[in-house]
Amino acid sequence: MITQGFSICYSPLSMLTNKSQGFITAIRNKDEKIVKKLLAMGVHTGMQITLEQTFPSFIIRVGRTRIAIDKEIASSIKVRVVSH
């Protein structure tokens, strides 16, 4: 049973609000190079992700790494949101 006040959803990172936290469920981009770059910087499915800022660029924190990405790349990271 799902308790109230706790929601689970899958959403592209670009749609999330500031300070959202969650887990990466998939990384999908038609450009294979971008997926590889994200992997190289340590962004993998299953990892915890925190969205720190959305404007002018997206800033995410994955593990101990902090990365700035644009909207296009942010939309290729799908997240299961745990808290807003």
Added chain:
Amino acid sequence: MSARLLYPPPIENAIARIEPLLDTKNRISRRSLALLLLQKDPILRAQLQQEPYFPQIERIVVETQSCFVESLSLAIAQSRHQFTTAIEQDITIQPSKERTSKYEWLHQLTVNPVTGIPILLLVLYFGIYQFVGVFGGGTLVDGIEGFFESQINPVVNTIVAAIFPWQVIQDLLANDYGIITLGIRYAVAIVLPIVTTFFLMFSLLEDSGYLPRLSLLLDRLFKTIGLSGRSIIPLILGLGCGTMATLVTRTLESKRERIIATLLLALTIPCSAQLGVILGLLSQEPTALIVWASVMMAIFLGIGFFAGKIVPGNTSCFYMEIPPLRLPSLKAILTKTYVRLKWYFGEILPLFILASILIWAGKLIGVFDVIVRGLEPVMLWLGLPTEAAPTFLYGFFRRDYGAAGMFDLHSSGILTGQQLVVAAVTLTLFIPCIAQLQFMFKERGIKTTIAIASFVILFAFSLGYILNQVLTIMEVSF
């Protein structure tokens, strides 16, 4: 813990099938080669393209791919990541509370647009304008240049005149355009102080971790002109030296971005030597300075916008790791500056000497007089006195030399008000110096370089003409 990393069964199967096909004489293990082939490594594929077994490998890769939703590279990376995470958890202890960096508050201030943009402007104003432009390009250049003019040049002239009785040889080494009196003097008196202060500032910004924050603040703006936040680094370097900046464009992600950045560097970004002289000249007339700055800004954004529409390719993506802010170590900054200066002078000094020789040869055989006479009607067309023609020609050999020539024309009262603004804008836009052109050629190839250079010449003079007409019609007085 087992030392061997096992991939999902379909991948392990594929490896087992590819391995026997490969040559044994390769120094890299066959397992690694098989993995690279599964990840579609372009270099290895190109190497094996001709082999008779290549089609079979292709089939195996396609078959294996059909077992996965995501790409094989992703599946392989995922397995590796899980493996390393397991090792990490085995051997590290997590502190119960994550320790935040000492400068976390500063990070927040620099990346939040509300506080970040003013900080960015302050950094550019004090770091680039005040330190490099005013201190390096003004105070230091004046001091060293004055010392050269008053102490070294007369001595060199006398010694050269004593050794070589021929005027031609004397002019090659000394006097107005000689290798020692012009080439070396430029390198030591004008370029050395400006470039040193610039590289000091740049290394400081680099080591403190500020540059990625600058990039992320400007990424959205730069997307509208076909670039990404990453390009701010070569463009800022361009305010120091366009030649070095053209070289640094190779760090950009796509060919399209490199072409646009090279074009903007060639056309709109004034190098520090040029910037110093133009600011000094125009600051006496605030309106002139404002007109020059707004025209340059508008052209930068306008040309970037159109280039972004015209140059083929996709908009580049922006991603950058943000390192923690750190207090840089002085020793590291000094070492970096020293290494860069050493490289710079190795590349640039021969070109300065070459420029001196070309000016000497050009004057000697009269080619310059022909070009200058050809430029004179263009000057009249821009509403400039014909005396300005040599300034444009020499400006090609050294950008700052063109601006310095303008300074002389202004102090002798030939160039005034409106003409000064038109000349400053046209000279800033006009073709980059010979060194930058050479590096454009090296980095972008002959076709792109010719295309950019012809566009720059045409655009500079047309815009000068239009600006002159507009200022006349609007009756702007300076």
